[in-house]
Amino acid sequence: MASRLRVLLLVGATLPMAVGCVTVRPEERAILADPVMQFDGDPREAAATQHVIENREGSYGGRTVRGGGCGCN
């Protein structure tokens, strides 16, 4: 249990550092900014589909969240 906790803490501490090392410069974002690369690019369509699906299944949550591509809001 203690070793698992240590691994989790290690991962938790190093992940933000690893993320901080990732650099996609603004001029490299053309593809990321395109609608085909967006998570939940059409939130209204996703909400409508989700509404139907949730009424036929027993689970809930973890749905796609808008964002991803350009990070430019």
Added chain:
Amino acid sequence: MHRAVDRRARQRGARAVLAHVLSMLALVATVLVGSLAHAQVADFDVRSTLFLEPSPDSDMTVFTPSASVSVTPWDFLTLDAGWEADIVSGATEAVKAGSVQPNPDIVTTASITDFRNVVSGGFTIRREQTTFSAAYSWGDESDYRSQAITISAGADFFQRNTQLVLSYSHAFDEVCNAGYADSLSPTLRQPLDSSTDCFKNVDNRRVDDVDQDNFQGAWTQAWSPVFTTQVVLTGSIQNGFLGNPYRAVVIGPTGETAQENHPNDRGRAAGAVRARLYVKPIKTAFGVGGRIYRDTWDLTSGTAEVEAERYMLEWLRLRIRGRYYQQSETLFWSDDYTGGEPDFGPRGQYWTGDRELSPLSSISLGGRVMASWRGAKGDRIAGMFLEFQAGGGFDFVVTNLEEFTWAGRTPNDTTALVTQLNVTALF
């Protein structure tokens, strides 16, 4: 007692009126502020979703038209307002029986028609690296009323390669139910027969609360110019009447029925990981995703999704998608509660006729085309639109019910078609 009921009814009425007024004000304010402030962008969207579940015994049709408008009067502020309706017609299981006690009347007595209206309003405030949004929605149908507030905050880090979004929502709903006393044993409670007199202060009706708190965190990360991932964690707590008030379940060996009886609390957790990769040689974006879910009713599920999207023409893009879903049963699920279930334990304490709580799997395949036209810089399409979009899509869903039966018969309403059409204009 009656005075207390009167007061509750008056409070509910006042809250409903207040909700209506607030929603209408939000709608009017959105339009007015947008026009007064010479909105840089106004987005008007109209769409409809049609759900068809053909079946000789229990066909179901749900038509969902919706309209929404959002305006951005200043760069830092967007106002949203929307309306949505569900028009439901079809049939559903009114009495759930298993194979031991066949009940030939389970479907024919269950014709339903319903109409649900939802109005909503909200705003988003944007700063250089952060966003904050809040929204309110109010829904009404003959036997169910809902209100929900949602707040969300997001921030960009590391040159905007990392996005974190935290959100919380609270729903406080009310469901109409048959007018039994709390002290009546669940085995003697009979289901609601119709929505007549719902939300009125009459003896044969009562109103039960359904509260829900949702928490969600999302981390979106750009790893390279063509690769991005997203992790979403969701937690939810429900409390109140969580069954279907109209549904009865055969619980006795000689055919005795009682209203479906679910626990009053449910904690739910889900985690999802998704990734998108753009493959330049074939100019196509591929997405994969997985989700796991578990709740305190011991239902576990897993979902796998794949999709691909590309431009077929400069103004036309096509997406195809597939999804596989599998879930276990809840702890108290049984297709038949008369076949010697233990006296004590969850299946003796709770009973359900809900197929969503039974073990099942589903496969869906679908596609979507989206046409989009944008005016040249400084110019508008037809002198009006900055951008105009039209889209259509479909999903074909096949469900495999592993244990759920209609009195021993295999249900024949397990294929469904979902279609969507939308038109969006940016002014």
